[in-house]
Amino acid sequence: VGNPIGFRILTSDVTQYRKAQMALAESERKYRMIVENMTESIWTMNFDLRHTYQSPSEVKMTGYTPEEILEVPIEKLLPPESLEKAFSILNRALEDERSGRRVEGPYTMELQVRRKDGTLIWEEITTTFQRDEEGRPIGLLCVGRDVTKRKELEKELEERERKYRMIVENMGEAVWIFDLDLTHEELVSPGDLHVTGFTPEEIKAMAIEDFVYPDSLALGLKILEEELARERSGEPVDPHRTRTFEVKFRCKDGGYIWEEIKGRFLRDEEGKATKLLMVGRNITERKKVEEALAESERKYRMIVENMYESVWVLDLDLKNKDYISPSEVTLTGYTPDEIARMPLEELVLPESLELGKQIIAEELAREASGEPVDPHRSRTFEIKLRHKDGRIVWEEITATFQRDVNGRPTGILLVGRDITERKHAEEEREKLERQLIQAQKMESIGRLAGGIAHDFNNILAVILGTVDVLKIKLDPHDPLRPTIGEIEQAALRARDITSQLLAFSRKQIVEPRVVNLNKIVERMGKTITRLIGEDIQVHYYLKKGLAPVKIDPTQVEQILMNLVVNARDAMPSGGTLIIETNNVTLDKDYCQEHLGFTPGDYVLLTVSDSGEGIPPEIMPHIFDPYFTTKEAEKGTGLGLATVYGIVKQNGGFINVYSELRRGTTVKVYLPPSTEEEEREEKVAAAYASSVPHRVLVVEDDPSVLEVTVQMLQLIGCEAWAATTPEEALKFLREGGPKIDVVLTDVIMPGMTGKELMERAKGINPKIAFIFMSGYTANVIAHHGILEEGILYLQKPFTLADLTAQMNLLNGTPETGR
Template sequence: MFLLRPRACITVVGAMSILKKKSGRTVFGWLALLAVLGCSFVYAQSVKTPVRVGLYQNIPKVAWSSSGRPVGIFVDLLEDIAAKENWAVEYVPGTWAEGLERLEKGEIDLMPDVAFSADRETLFSFHRESVLSDWFQIYARRGSGIRSLVDLDHKRVALLEDSIQQDFFDNMAAGFGLNITLVAMPDYPSAFAAVANGEVDAVVANRFYGAIQPRGSQLEDTAIIFNPTRLFFAAPKERSHTLLDAIDRRLAEMKRDRSSAYYLSLQRWTSEELAFAVPAWLKVAALAAGAILLLSLLGSALLKQQVTRRTRELKARNEDLHLFQALVEHSSDAIGIATPEGKSFYQNRAFQRLFGDIDGNAPETAYVDPAVGRQVFAAIQAGNSWQGEVKMFKKDKTILDILLRAYAIQSPEGRSLGLVGLHTDITSLKRAEEEKDRLQTQLAQVQKMESVGRLAGGVAHDFNNMLGAILGYTELLLEDTDLSHPHYAELKEIQKAAERSADLTRQLLAFARKQTVVYRVLDLNATVNGMLHMLRRLIGENIELAWRPGLELDSVKADPSQIDQILTNLCVNARDAIHGIGKITIETANASLTESFCASHPGARAGDFVMLSVSDTGEGMDQATLDKLFEPFFTTKALGQGTGLGLATVYGIVKQSNGYIDVSSEPGHGSTFRIYLPQEAEKSDAPVPRRANGPRTAGNETILLVEDEPAILSLGKTMLEKLGYRVLDAATPGEAIRLAKDHHDAIHLLLADVVMPEMNGHALAQRILALHPHLRCVFISGYTADIIARHGILDDGMNFIQKPFSMSALSAKVRQALDS
């Protein structure tokens, strides 16, 4: 096989072009194109990507031999990957610290044998597939007496300069209050030499390097093993990840193939190099006697088997440690470990993410209430566990709700080894529970109000019929009874009681938003103006009534009688809250409710409104009263001084009008009620004059009265006849139709109930109108607004009168319909 240079390629292309010109055949053009593509491919294959790799002495993972040749597990793997990826590897020898410095500056492309940590991740980039798992072990000078971590107190310990074990071991020693002098060394040979020379008492080394060191009179293993880690190639932080991606891909392929360079290198460096060395005295004994040699060989084989088993156990332990570390490090719970004295020793990623680094602070400073923190640590330092919900500061000083489980780790002898805290962030869960409680409270309030509404609606029809009969017949009796008659006063009391009952029913229906209303476009200033004289008489001379009408006020759509109810109830409550001399202020203004206002005021909606406010200088209300203010039958007045329905009625009217009511009050600082009614684009209607009580309007026209309740039918007929009208009375719609057919003279007015057995009043009116086209209609009912509306009676232009009604109200409504 041979390679074509670019110039040769050009020559070939030129030749092909000449051939094409001479032959004139297209095939030569295709041959020329293929030649160009082939030359480009071959040339690209001949160019290798240069990769500079740091090298330091840490046999068997990475090192250079006595001849200067790079060797070790990482070198074997890199050479195999480089061959497959077409890399030209250049090794840059130096110390470990020099290698990391070159990597950080970008002077080299890769550094092998780098343990992953969160701090290093901020400086370097790592691939995902680890090369090796490792741990660190203490190797001591023989006779030093070092058996456990506490034996290192006041000892000199050598370790690799700028290594991960330097930071970890430094924190661990400080956490247990040990006074250890750490001596940084440029490489492991220097560190182990320092132990042999007596310059230090022990050395910290990784398991690979420590395993191949000869054990003799100067060095011995200890049981101090810590910090399982994973080893990688590292690259500069800002470089392309092409090299790391290739390493990941090739490592994954190697690990799947048991015959790959990965497993061959591990076998070479961790099995053959670690083979058991027969002690020298056995060799001497072997020369003395063959039998002893045989026994020694058998003993050697047995010992090698034990070493192999021990190696497997250590490997299994390493995997367990690695699994445990991964579980702790990647736990969603924030886990912190402290010394028995309470000094922070370890924090996992979730802990760092929530609380940051608290090494320099007292642990209780992380608690919103430091006393709780001290209580927790006192409990676990005494050997007890502690569990509960606490409030703690996040690292940005926001407050978190934390489920804390804290306990002490104890040795089998009962000695405290450390303190552990598991922190679960339940802030979102707590907020959701609070929101759920708030919604459940609102739902219960709504359901309670709906229950009252259903109760009011359920009894309204029958109640109004009965009250209509009582009020009507009482009124008739009073008309026929002289003032001096002994029963006159008693009849007046019956009338007052029935009127109070009727008012109570109306208030319940208003609260339940089922009151029968007739909406009109109103100028709120004009409506309030018409009420001022009555309101001043209502509140008394010792209380000043101030009226502040808004300028250029927009119109609203409401029932004038309901506005009267709102003002009356609010002013009466304001009057009762003022003891002695005081002031009530009524104001109107255009207002706009924003989204931010609505977010903090449940029930409000954004838009343009007309505001009606009533303020007083009374005693004010506390929060407990405000929370129940609009509940039906809730009152702060003495027994017998209030029904508890005044403000509930106001609330119901405002809601029925698609408005919003807001209250602000403090004890001793009065109260302000602000009512927001939607603006109406239409101009307000002419104000309806308030009728003064005067003589009833009579007539002589013919009225067809239809009512399925016998008592109301009889009462209505009597009232109308007293007013001079001729009455045709019918108990059913069918009977009314027959009367209309048989009556050949004019029928001027139909006065009909809305809800009846055979057909409703509206349908009946259509049938009668076919017989008497000039007929006028007035409808009556004791049902609630929602039921009446379904029968089309509350449409514009309809004449309607609500049960119970007085004779004066009936005469006015009949005359109004006849004269319209």
């Protein structure tokens, strides 16, 4: 019983099951292949965190094989912090499951894992529950990915961020990141708190208009729009470019600050601008300094531009004019803009420009010498400028260098002061000084002339008188006559020199008459023609209706002769001489420019030549006595000095104009006379005839006395001699020969000639007197001799002079009585 008796075979169709089984195996093989070839590690664990499966990729990550890791406890794989974190996450998830809150999604955590070699790596682990058919958690499915490099990078980035954040949060500059329409601040650095008083949070909550001043905001929006337009233009742009501008911010305390903003775009991977980065630096103090400097500059500019002095700033080569103050208009008539466009040569006279260049060259040489120099030193000098209206103005220039931070000269500061009036005053003073010196010279010469006149003229009187006596007594063919002629010429020349000295010193005895200059010029015409020679053409331009002048005619002749001789000597090869007369009026302006002149009407005598001209260095000396440029024996140096003395003696003025190689013009101005011109016939009638007289000669010089007696005898007079006034009075009282005329010296020991006349007239009231003297006009006038009706002979005199005086007594018996 119970023994096998056969087989019962039950079959069922398992085709579908086998297919499913094969498909599952294929699917498992496929997924296993995927899992085992993934770089990520895949494993399953129970709730004690023990591995139940491990994919082969774990070897690459931890160094453990799948078999090894199944035996490794979790405490060895995970450091304490990671283990605690893993259990914490797992326990929260299980608590949720037990409380009925099904956990659908995976948990992702980053844990440190210890490799087989002991080193640590980071894994990003994604965990989800494995569930049974009823959905209850039965284990864990984990996928791990090595993120060690990413964590290191993140740590590096984090460190960098920390470092840069620390820099940003502690830097003095403020940093903002805005969107492109400035409506959202993505970042506001804490630096803003230090400069504006607002926290980053407060600024983020504010509209930009609330803390940026309108003008600054408008400027910023304008710049942003310009940059966005460049971005949209399609043209190549520098992605790293920045724009710098200044913005005024409101502060929390109600004040304000200035910040210098550097703005640039932040860009995405394609280089497209997405954000706006701005870094602001507080420049409030700098702006205050700039405002203070601007205010200071405004104040000093106002001072400089309203000061009377002119201020220039030039470069070292005098080419560029960096600044010219407006006051230059007052000084030169040119505006600063006009001067800036002008070469200096057009404004500054050549000698002044050369002086300025020389001084600058000297100062630059001192700078380059290496020797210590005062950086604040200045040089002062005077220059002449051309005014816009053509006149010359003087400026006193004080020049100093402008320097860089190293003390090297970079430019020249010039401060100019108008000294034109001062220079004119100096010129006037110099003219006055020259006039004073001239007057002193004339006074000295006058004293000298006056001192020697008496004795010298007495000597000459003896010589000329003796010559006249000899000429009469000697036979016309006597061989001594030429010698006598030479003596006479030398004596006459000596007399002329004395006369010129007296004229120059204005001590010449003159007989002024109202005369017409035209008549004197015409009368001298032949003499002038003979004097100048054939190589010189003379032209006369004499004014009709010329006003008369009161002057000694012989002085006019002296003026003309001296000027004509000078003109002739200035034209050795011939030329043109012009003599003119005219009525002129000198106004106040003309007289201000010609020192010593007085406004009014004058009669002008002009003598011009086309000769060599007078050198400028000679002009100040032309009126000096004995100053001459002529060769020896050709000039005494008294010609112009004599003219000057005569003109001044008669209340006139003289001007000399001369240009080298173009000629000289001498203008003599004489005051017109209101009296009627004297008729020539009246003067000539006095010399009509000669009548012998009985003459008593009174002279303390024996030689003069003797020769005068002989001269009187030669012209038909009876003559007696007295050496003193007392002797003459005794002769008259004793009733000797009846005397008609007393010819007496003016100044004698014990009694003057005038006193003699007064006492002699007490003896004989009808006796006539003729006075003679070698003294000057001042001395004679002091003794009352140069009065109307008094006859006078100036020593030395010739026989002709004596005859003329004696003839004046003819027909005028009361003269001298």
